[in-house]
Amino acid sequence: MTPSRHRLALLLLILWLWTSPGISVSAHGQGKPVNCERSAEQLTGRLELCQRYRVDQIEVEGLFRTRRYVVERELVFEEGDVATLAEIEESVQRLRNTGLFRTVAYDLVDQRLVAVVGEDLPQLGDGEHDGRLLRLSVDERWTLLPQTRFSRGGGVLHLILGLSDANLFGTYLQLGGYYERLGPANSFALWFRDPRFLGERLVLSADAGISNRVVALYARDGALEGGFLLERQFASLALEKEWRWWWRTGVGLGVVNDAFGYTLVSETMRSGQEHLGGLPDAQAALSLSVSSRWGRLNLDNYLVDGAQFSLRLGRYITVPELETQFTRLDATVLHFTTLPLKSTLALRMAVGLSDARAAHHAYFAGGLDAVRGFVNQRFRGNFYALTNAEFRIPSFDMRWIAVQHVFFVDGLGISDHAFEIFGLRAASAGVGLRFVSPKIYGFLARIDFAFQLEGGSGPSLSFGGGQFF
Known part of the structure; x- marks a missing residue:
C-alpha cells in the first residue's frame, strides 16, 4: 500500500470511529447529571x-x-x-x-x-x-503499592525502589516516592496530592526530585545524529478547582535546573552531539501555567466513559535573567464510550504548539507514549498533532483479574513548521493485551504489537504499565 493510501485509510478509520452512530451514549447510561429543573418535555424518559x-x-x-x-x-x-x-x-x-x-x-x-x-x-x-x-x-481497592526493578547489563546497574499510597491512612490523600540508580546516576522523586484540599472540590498537587534521562536526537530519516544526558532538578506546585461537574480550571508554578553531560551516552551519540555543536548550556527556569478542562471521564470498575477537552498554556522564564525562554500550548480531547460486553471505544486527539529553541524543550514522540511501533524519542518538533484510537474488549473478568483485548491505530504529525503537522509523519496499527487487577489501584500491565504503516521501521513489540492513554 502506498503512503497516500495509508494516510487515506487511517483518516477514514478515525472519522468512522468518531462519527459512528450510537457511540455517544454509554451502555451503562452514564453521562452528564440530570437537571431536574428542566420542563417535563425536556426530561422525557428520565x-x-x-x-x-x-x-x-x-x-x-x-x-x-x-x-x-x-x-x-x-x-x-x-x-x-x-x-x-x-x-x-x-x-x-x-x-x-x-x-x-x-x-x-x-x-x-x-x-x-x-x-x-x-x-x-x-x-x-x-x-x-x-x-x-x-x-x-x-x-x-488495595492502594499501598511497592515499586521494584533490578537489572544489570552492559556493565550498567539499573535499580528502582519506590512506594506509593493513593489512600493514605484511609483519608484519600496520595503520597509516593521512588529512588532510581542507573549506572553512576542517581534519581529520586517525591509527590503529594490532596484531591479534596480544605474539604472542597479542590486538588492540590506537589512534587520534587532529581531525574536523569538520556535524550536521543534523531534526524528526519531516522538516523541517530546526537544525544546527551539531561540531569534535571525540579519542584512544582499546582492547584485545580472544580467549578461545575463539567468544568475545572487550574494554575501551576514550577522551577527546573537543567545540567547536561555524556554519562551513559554511547560514543556514536557523543560524537554526533559534538558535531552538532556540543552540549546545551546549563540553565535554570521558572514555569508558570494555566489550564482548563471541560467534560468529565466517569469510572466504573476498570471501564471509562465520557468525554473531556483540556487546554494548558505554559510559559518558561529563565532565572535570574527573567527572560521568556519559550511558551507552550497543549490541547487534548479524550473520548471513551462503553459498549455492550463491557467493551470500550477510546479516542485521543492532541495538538501541541511551542516556540522553544533548545532541542530538549521540543516535543518528543515515540513508542512509549505517542505512536507504537517506533523507538522512543524517534520524532521531535515544536508542533505536533496526534491521534490514537483503541477498541478494548475483555475475555476474562473476575474480581482480582481481568484481561482486555485491544485493537488500535496511531497517527502522528510532527515538525518544526506548524502546517506540516497535517501531513502524516508516522502511523501504526496493531493488537494488544491488558492485564488488569480491578482490586488493586492503578494496576495494569500492557503488551502491544504494532505494524508500521508510515514513518519507517521500529520495534513492533512494546509493553509497560497502565493504559497507553
Missing part, C-alpha cells in the same frame, strides 16, 4: 430520576481502610436532606470516580418497613416521598 426522597439515614458497607467521612464528602446531600434519584446517582458516580473502589452500588430502603411501631414519621411536603434508608455498598 422523569423517574427526578423523584424526591428524604434520606433519613445513610449506611456504608464494605469500608476497610477508607474513613466514612471520605465517602460522605463525595455525596451532594446529607442525612435528613431531600434528594432526587439523580442526585443519589451523581453521588455514587463521584465515589466511583475517586478510584478507591472497585464497585459502588446503592439501595433505597423504605423506612416505613423498618419503622418502630407507634413512632410517627415526619410529614413531607408536596411531591416528596416517605423517608428512605440509603445503603451504599463499596468494594475497596
Whole structure:
C-alpha cells in the first residue's frame, strides 16, 4: 500500500470511529447529571430520576481502610436532606470516580418497613416521598503499592525502589516516592496530592526530585545524529478547582535546573552531539501555567466513559535573567464510550504548539507514549498533532483479574513548521493485551504489537504499565 493510501485509510478509520452512530451514549447510561429543573418535555424518559426522597439515614458497607467521612464528602446531600434519584446517582458516580473502589452500588430502603411501631414519621411536603434508608455498598481497592526493578547489563546497574499510597491512612490523600540508580546516576522523586484540599472540590498537587534521562536526537530519516544526558532538578506546585461537574480550571508554578553531560551516552551519540555543536548550556527556569478542562471521564470498575477537552498554556522564564525562554500550548480531547460486553471505544486527539529553541524543550514522540511501533524519542518538533484510537474488549473478568483485548491505530504529525503537522509523519496499527487487577489501584500491565504503516521501521513489540492513554 502506498503512503497516500495509508494516510487515506487511517483518516477514514478515525472519522468512522468518531462519527459512528450510537457511540455517544454509554451502555451503562452514564453521562452528564440530570437537571431536574428542566420542563417535563425536556426530561422525557428520565422523569423517574427526578423523584424526591428524604434520606433519613445513610449506611456504608464494605469500608476497610477508607474513613466514612471520605465517602460522605463525595455525596451532594446529607442525612435528613431531600434528594432526587439523580442526585443519589451523581453521588455514587463521584465515589466511583475517586478510584478507591472497585464497585459502588446503592439501595433505597423504605423506612416505613423498618419503622418502630407507634413512632410517627415526619410529614413531607408536596411531591416528596416517605423517608428512605440509603445503603451504599463499596468494594475497596488495595492502594499501598511497592515499586521494584533490578537489572544489570552492559556493565550498567539499573535499580528502582519506590512506594506509593493513593489512600493514605484511609483519608484519600496520595503520597509516593521512588529512588532510581542507573549506572553512576542517581534519581529520586517525591509527590503529594490532596484531591479534596480544605474539604472542597479542590486538588492540590506537589512534587520534587532529581531525574536523569538520556535524550536521543534523531534526524528526519531516522538516523541517530546526537544525544546527551539531561540531569534535571525540579519542584512544582499546582492547584485545580472544580467549578461545575463539567468544568475545572487550574494554575501551576514550577522551577527546573537543567545540567547536561555524556554519562551513559554511547560514543556514536557523543560524537554526533559534538558535531552538532556540543552540549546545551546549563540553565535554570521558572514555569508558570494555566489550564482548563471541560467534560468529565466517569469510572466504573476498570471501564471509562465520557468525554473531556483540556487546554494548558505554559510559559518558561529563565532565572535570574527573567527572560521568556519559550511558551507552550497543549490541547487534548479524550473520548471513551462503553459498549455492550463491557467493551470500550477510546479516542485521543492532541495538538501541541511551542516556540522553544533548545532541542530538549521540543516535543518528543515515540513508542512509549505517542505512536507504537517506533523507538522512543524517534520524532521531535515544536508542533505536533496526534491521534490514537483503541477498541478494548475483555475475555476474562473476575474480581482480582481481568484481561482486555485491544485493537488500535496511531497517527502522528510532527515538525518544526506548524502546517506540516497535517501531513502524516508516522502511523501504526496493531493488537494488544491488558492485564488488569480491578482490586488493586492503578494496576495494569500492557503488551502491544504494532505494524508500521508510515514513518519507517521500529520495534513492533512494546509493553509497560497502565493504559497507553
